[in-house]
Amino acid sequence: MAVATQDTAVRTGRITRTFIYVVLIFFACFYLLPFFIMMVNSVKPLPEITGGNMMALPKEPTIAPWLSAWSTAQIGVEATGLKPYFLNSILMVVPAVAISTVLGALNGYILTKWRFRGDTILFGLMLFSCFIPFQIVLIPMARILGILGLASTIPGLILVHVVYGIGFATLYFRNYYAAVPTELVRSAQIDGAGFFQIFWRIMLPLSGPITIVCIIWQFTNIWNDFLFGASFAGSNPPMTVALNNLVQSSTGVKEYNVHFAGAILAALPTLLVYIVAGRYFVRGLMAGSVKG
Amino acid sequence: MSFLNIDNVTKAYGNVEVLHRVDIAVEEGEFLVLVGPSGCGKSTLLNMIAGLENISGGTISIKDRVVNDVHPSKRNIAMVFQSYALYPNMTVGQNITFGMEMHKIPKPERDRKLAEVAKLLQIEQLLARKPGQLSGGQRQRVAMGRALVRDPDVFLFDEPLSNLDAKLRVDMRTEIKKLHQNLGTTIVYVTHDQIEALTLSTRIAVMNKGYVQQLGTPKEIYDNPANMFVASFMGSPSMNLLPSKLVDHNGALAAELSDSNGAAVRLPLSQQGASLRAHLNKNVILGIRPEAITDAEGADKRAQNLQPLRNMVSVTEPAGSDTFVTMSLSGKDCVARMRADADARPRQDFDFTVNMDKAVLFDPQTEERIDQ
Numbered sequence: 001m002a003v004a005t006q007d008t009a010v011r012t013g014r015i016t017r018t019f020i021y022v023v024l025i026f027f028a029c030f031y032l033l034p035f036f037i038m039m040v041n042s043v044k045p046l047p048e049i050t051g052g053n054m055m056a057l058p059k060e061p062t063i064a065p066w067l068s069a070w071s072t073a074q075i076g077v078e079a080t081g082l083k084p085y086f087l088n089s090i091l092m093v094v095p096a097v098a099i100s101t102v103l104g105a106l107n108g109y110i111l112t113k114w115r116f117r118g119d120t121i122l123f124g125l126m127l128f129s130c131f132i133p134f135q136i137v138l139i140p141m142a143r144i145l146g147i148l149g150l151a152s153t154i155p156g157l158i159l160v161h162v163v164y165g166i167g168f169a170t171l172y173f174r175n176y177y178a179a180v181p182t183e184l185v186r187s188a189q190i191d192g193a194g195f196f197q198i199f200w201r202i203m204l205p206l207s208g209p210i211t212i213v214c215i216i217w218q219f220t221n222i223w224n225d226f227l228f229g230a231s232f233a234g235s236n237p238p239m240t241v242a243l244n245n246l247v248q249s250s251t252g253v254k255e256y257n258v259h260f261a262g263a264i265l266a267a268l269p270t271l272l273v274y275i276v277a278g279r280y281f282v283r284g285l286m287a288g289s290v291k292g
Numbered sequence: 293m294s295f296l297n298i299d300n301v302t303k304a305y306g307n308v309e310v311l312h313r314v315d316i317a318v319e320e321g322e323f324l325v326l327v328g329p330s331g332c333g334k335s336t337l338l339n340m341i342a343g344l345e346n347i348s349g350g351t352i353s354i355k356d357r358v359v360n361d362v363h364p365s366k367r368n369i370a371m372v373f374q375s376y377a378l379y380p381n382m383t384v385g386q387n388i389t390f391g392m393e394m395h396k397i398p399k400p401e402r403d404r405k406l407a408e409v410a411k412l413l414q415i416e417q418l419l420a421r422k423p424g425q426l427s428g429g430q431r432q433r434v435a436m437g438r439a440l441v442r443d444p445d446v447f448l449f450d451e452p453l454s455n456l457d458a459k460l461r462v463d464m465r466t467e468i469k470k471l472h473q474n475l476g477t478t479i480v481y482v483t484h485d486q487i488e489a490l491t492l493s494t495r496i497a498v499m500n501k502g503y504v505q506q507l508g509t510p511k512e513i514y515d516n517p518a519n520m521f522v523a524s525f526m527g528s529p530s531m532n533l534l535p536s537k538l539v540d541h542n543g544a545l546a547a548e549l550s551d552s553n554g555a556a557v558r559l560p561l562s563q564q565g566a567s568l569r570a571h572l573n574k575n576v577i578l579g580i581r582p583e584a585i586t587d588a589e590g591a592d593k594r595a596q597n598l599q600p601l602r603n604m605v606s607v608t609e610p611a612g613s614d615t616f617v618t619m620s621l622s623g624k625d626c627v628a629r630m631r632a633d634a635d636a637r638p639r640q641d642f643d644f645t646v647n648m649d650k651a652v653l654f655d656p657q658t659e660e661r662i663d664q
Contacts, residue, residue, distance in 0.1 A: 186344050186371075186373070187438075189364050190344075190364045190371050193394045201379075201390075
């Protein structure tokens, strides 16, 4: 009897599992399809796209569209390719991510371990920045950048992203540090460590997972931002704005293969960051949210 | 002036006073235990000595130096926390020397002291490990090592044994006591466990609701509790507190209770003071420790005033070394601590012997002692 029952159980399990896998594979394909199309069409010569099937594999594979997108494609008035704008994006994203993460960590440390009257209200106000739509701040921000003399510069753009990034970074670190026992800080105080020594020697070494979460989040957001880039960058726009200029250009033949290659180039860094550090992302995100 | 002087110290959060005018003087080499239920202010007081909470009123001085406004690291104290608070990212060795590093003590000196302390606590083989790889008892040792290595004037312990399992707790208790005896250091130790308080301390401060209820040696606290709170908090099983009436029995004062049948029982008191006589014919609370109620053979041979008491046994609880016998007196459960082989059986009458020398009396309204 017992054996028979178990037999059925195994069989049911197998059917269910097969079903689950089929569904999962279907959805995986569904989501990979656009990427497949971009990939395939970015290595075809243009006539193959305009005269044939989007889904077909390339007959004469070529990397010319990639080279063109990178270094020779017409962006706006100049034929520079995406290269200089890629550099602009890097120059913007690295300092912005670094500064907002460090400030978020400091804020989280202060809001949990050096509490003061009104700290929860302050934290609540900082959280607003996570939810205020970008469009609302465009005009006041333009005014402030003008006053600071940072209008149409990369440092100005960095400032905008740092200001916007602090909210999320603080949220992550505050929730993470809330789970770190305060006795650690008190013990370090008795040991004679100061404010920054405790931060540097005790808190930061414990912050690995949440730092990675914060970096991935900020990097993806800042890299993918279009609105601030288009509004405040002036003559040095980031990658996203340049890609738009490339794809939306209304003169000449639409070089779809170059557009596809450019789009992949623009998405590559975030993809890379996620692949390298992604598993920490899920882990750290859980740690931050559950224990908060 | 004493070594550690807590003078008229008050702690208030806004308008709420949580610690009221505490006065404790600790001599050098003393082991003071602050004991009380949670929320009694004992940890707050310890944190104020450490400098982790500021002092709302009064002064705390260590070695005749007022430390109210001195930073924790400059008070020359060391603290062992309940969670041990070991730095998880550092090895045991780094944990122990972190304080010296912060005080800019040169490396050779740090290494020498580390070796010394590691030897004393027998943790030499653990120095390269991270706290996460240690057992509870080992973490406890490291936490003590971190305190010891600094050679402080005062050691502060904040419920250091409460995270350990029962057996390890007893072992570590003995070890802390040994350490104190060998090093002769001054220790202030917070616990909610009255057994820890009685076994470890040279003096105990029993605290409740922000007041020091009584300050004294373990024996004073146990035998002469100042009020009903101290009487019931210290000792396990706790002191029997029986509602009774103070009566005149052949010219001597006696406590009148009722047995399990409701019949009056008179137990003549050893104390006959004038202050007690003022309570004649009034209700009082008679306090008797369980070990003062025994069978006739088990009674203290040196006692002056042994009183027989025949009453029905309601429950017996053999506990190996002792047997706890419960009976009903004045409508309350009254526990007696007997020899293991005492012949008491449930629902049968038994001849108890009460050592009235150990009895104490309280006022039922003020809950204070009235026989002293």
